[in-house]
Amino acid sequence: MFLKEKFIGSLMGTHAGDALGMPVEGYQPGLIKMRWGQVTEMMDARLGRGTYTDDTEMMIAIAESLCRCKGFNGPDMAQAFLENFSPDRGYGGGTTKVLSLIKSGKPWDEAGKEVFNGGSYGNGSAMRIAPVGCLFYDKPQQLKEVAKLSSIITHRHLLGIEGAVLQSLAVAKALRIDDSKKMDPFTFLQELIEEFNPQSKEYKDKLYLMRKLLIKEPDKEEVIKSLGNDVRAYNSVPTAIYSFLAHPDSFEEALIYAVNLGGDTDTIGAMSGAISGAYHGIRGVPVYWLESLEEGPKGRGYIKKLAKKLYDTYLYINK
Ligand code: F2R
Ligand code: MG
Ligand code: MG
Numbered sequence: 001m002f003l004k005e006k007f008i009g010s011l012m013g014t015h016a017g018d019a020l021g022m023p024v025e026g027y028q029p030g031l032i033k034m035r036w037g038q039v040t041e042m043m044d045a046r047l048g049r050g051t052y053t054d055d056t057e058m059m060i061a062i063a064e065s066l067c068r069c070k071g072f073n074g075p076d077m078a079q080a081f082l083e084n085f086s087p088d089r090g091y092g093g094g095t096t097k098v099l100s101l102i103k104s105g106k107p108w109d110e111a112g113k114e115v116f117n118g119g120s121y122g123n124g125s126a127m128r129i130a131p132v133g134c135l136f137y138d139k140p141q142q143l144k145e146v147a148k149l150s151s152i153i154t155h156r157h158l159l160g161i162e163g164a165v166l167q168s169l170a171v172a173k174a175l176r177i178d179d180s181k182k183m184d185p186f187t188f189l190q191e192l193i194e195e196f197n198p199q200s201k202e203y204k205d206k207l208y209l210m211r212k213l214l215i216k217e218p219d220k221e222e223v224i225k226s227l228g229n230d231v232r233a234y235n236s237v238p239t240a241i242y243s244f245l246a247h248p249d250s251f252e253e254a255l256i257y258a259v260n261l262g263g264d265t266d267t268i269g270a271m272s273g274a275i276s277g278a279y280h281g282i283r284g285v286p287v288y289w290l291e292s293l294e295e296g297p298k299g300r301g302y303i304k305k306l307a308k309k310l311y312d313t314y315l316y317i318n319k
Contacts, residue, residue: 004311005281006175010130011063011307013251013277015300016289017269018055018127019045021259025053025090029220029262039259042292047088050292054091055270057084058128060298060306062150066135067309070317072146078108078153084298092231094120098154112156119156126151126160126167126237127267130274133171134307135314137278140195143172155233162198163233167271169195170241174278183279185214185245192241206238214245220261229263236264240271244279251276251284 023043024032032039042050061080069076082103087096094115101111112119132150136143144165151164173192177183193207209226218226227242228235243258251273258272259265277285282304293300 002281003175003314004308005283006278007134007311007314008304008307009251009277009279009281009284010134010171010175010274011059011277011303011310012282012285012290012293012300013273013275014059014127014130014270015052015056015273015293015303016277016285017255017258017271017273018052018266019050019293020255020273020289021265021267021269022046022051022053024259024262025264025266027262027265029224029260032260032262038256039265040256042289046090048294051294052089053266054089054095054124055127055267056303057086057089057298058124059130059270059274060084060303062128063131063306063310066131067306067313070313071135072132072149074108074149074153077150078102078111081153092120092122092124094122095124095154102153108153112152112154116157119152119160120154121157121159121163121233122155122231123163123233123236123264123267124160125153125155126163126233127270129164129168130171130278131310133168133274133278134175134310135317136168137172137175140169140172143168158200159202159232159234162196162200162203163237166192166196166198166203167237167240167274170244170275171278174244174275177279179279179281179284183248185248186211188245188248189214200234202234203238206234210238210242210245213242217246224261224263229261229268231264231267236268237271240268241275243268243272244275247276248279251280252286252289
């Protein structure tokens with residue numbers, strides 16, 4: 001498949017997963033099952049059916065900045081977050097505070113120190129990382145460095161940074177794999193662990209557990225107990241990767257599984273969508289979902305164009 005289609009798949013996959021999960025964000029799987037049976041299509045949401053949240057809005061900001069600067073530029077990326085910020089998309093408290101500090105003049109690489117103890121380890125810097133995974137998909141060292149720098153703007157804690165690095169590596173790996181051949185989830189996971197090589201015990205443990213879960217095909221409760229489903233990056237990034245690896249043949253199945261795990265559903269959906277979309281490309285995203293996604297100034301048409309621009313940027317910096 002053409003690389004351009006994979007770039008589009010990853011960015012549109014973020015939007016689709018975010019919009020699918022958004023109406024049930026914060027619900028545990030038992031409640032989702034009781035009220036809806038299973039979430040399989042875009043449902044009514046606060047801003048309308050198929051609308052996205054902070055996950056996709058920040059992903060758009062990253063892609064815009066990478067295209068504008070032909071690579072990473074800290075002040076510009078921070079500015080892009082501010083330009084795109086709409087509070088009604090539902091931002092985390094730490095991120096909202098950091099962005100307001102940057103707006104009042106705090107440097108882009110210092111504001112993130114001001115929240116929590118040692119910075120945030122929320123999902124915020126991993127959920128938006130797809131464009132970094134795409135642009136540096138064939139340069140793992142540079143990819144890790146840019147993922148880290150893009151994280152520290154709002155998420156300075158090691159667990160936040162490593163969440164963004166892990167998610168970006170998973171997107172990049174999914175882009176590199178030829179989707180016409182059968183994918184082996186165990187090989188994917190093993191290579192990911194070797195590339196990632198984290199400092200923190202939390203991610204080491206989760207990646208080890210993931211291998212055991214892939215062998216076992218457990219029920220949802222065990223997956224949530226082992227990997228997590230909440231707003232902390234180490235309790236969601238592995239879960240999103242697992243959702244993809246347990247359903248490598250279908251974007252639709254991976255996302256339905258991810259969202260119905262409950263908890264931080266828009267975010268686990270967005271991250272799983274970014275990886276699965278990078279693997280299957282835009283052709284893997286069901287048309288009935290794509291057609292329900294938000295239109296408007298920065299809706300699905302804009303995101304598709306932005307992904308093409310990101311691909312052109314990739315060609316430009318690698319010529
Ligand atoms: N904000 C939401 N959802 C609630 C609002 C939506 C609602 N449905 C509505 O109708 O409006 N979702 C979005 O926020 C999450 C990403 O958050 P982010 O950007 O990481 O924010 P923050 O505040 O930095 O971290 C989130 C929480 O993680 C815990 N945490 C982080 N660092 C910590 C630390 N060092 N020590 C202790 N706790 C830490 C805190 O509980 C933070 O509040 C996504 O779900 C996105 O969709
Ligand atoms: Mg969100
Ligand atoms: Mg969320």
